[in-house]
Amino acid sequence: MTPSLPEPAASIFVLAAGLVLGSFLNVCIHRFPLGLSVVRPGSRCPACGTPIRWFHNVPVFSWLALRARCASCGARISWRYPLVESLAGAALVGLHAAYGLSASFAVSAAFAAALLVLFFTDLDHRILPDAVTLPGLAVGLAVAWVNPFLEGSGARRAALALAGAALGAGVLWGIGAVWEKLRGVEAMGLGDVKMMAMVGAFTGPAGVLLTLFAASVAGAAVGLAMIPLRGRSLKDTLPFGCFLAPAALAALLGSRTALAAYLELLRGGP
Ligand SMILES: [Zn+2]
Structure with a gap:
């Protein structure tokens, strides 16, 4: 792993880049669900x-x-x-502190940016836009060969990315199909299926399982906590994508550690 650049200048540059990235992600969150271009026109007051003039559009500072x-x-x-x-600024600073300017940084930052958009579009509109999930899937598969978060090297990583994408899409599609049979209602849109295909391309099959496990546990916990608090049923709680997104980032960053710990456990070690 390449060492990080500890000088304050590097951190300030990464923070500034993260804030600007976050400003662009705001545009994506606002416009993707409406099917609008994120390039033109420039930002306008809703x-x-x-x-909005450039000096009124400086991230965070203009708002203050x-x-x-x-x-x-x-x-x-x-x-x-x-x-x-x-959030985007903090994510880039944190990932830079952990990985330095490396392939790990580039891959995890791109993944985190996509998940940030998906979290908020699902929260606002219950939409996981194709404009994020499909390019995300393509990028995940394209960088698999050099993705340090996948076990092994080269061809093995590419195979893991393909298997992860297939597993992620397959499991979510299967759950949706079973749910439809049982209840006669659509449980999840295909947005979840495409999102988990993207997650699988970045994290592999192990990451898909970790993501689904963590998101289900968190979803159940929040759902149960909200029943007495707000008198609502489980159906009215947060959309599943809002749990999948943070779980997927945790799975990417923690999968190597979790897998190593699990294998250690199987071997009977501490
Ligand atoms: Zn105005």
Whole structure:
């Protein structure tokens, strides 16, 4: 593993890059579910339509300087914008601290960015856009050969990515099909199937199983906790993609450690 660059300058540069990335991810979160281009037109105030000038569009800082209001009409700007920017900034700084400027950094940062968009589009619209999952699947398969999060090297990694994508899609599709038979309702959209194909391409079959396990446990825990709190049924809780996204990132970052620990356990070691 390449050593990280500890100088403050490198960290500040990575943080700035993360904030700018987060600003772009905000545009993706807002526009993908509406089927709009993320390139044109430039950012506009959703309330008055005034184009946002570059000095009013500096991640986090502009939101603070403008006190969460549009410079033209004074409409409130959601705290979600600086939140997504901060999450992307924190993710890049954390991954850079862990991996330095390496293949691990590039792969995990791309994966985290896609998952961040999927989390918020599923939260807002219950949509996991093809514009994220399909290019994500393609990137996952394309970089598999050099993906350090997959066991082995070269051809073995490519095989694991393909197997992971097939397993991820297959399991989610199977669950949906069984659910439809039992209840006569569509349990999950195909968005979940494509999302898990992408997750499998990055994390392999072991990562798919870890992701599904962690997301199911978290989903059940949150669902149970919400029944007395809000008087709602399990059906009204967070969409499953909101659990799959953080679970998938944890699976990617932790899969090598988890697999090693599991194999150690099988061998009877501590
Ligand atoms: Zn405005």
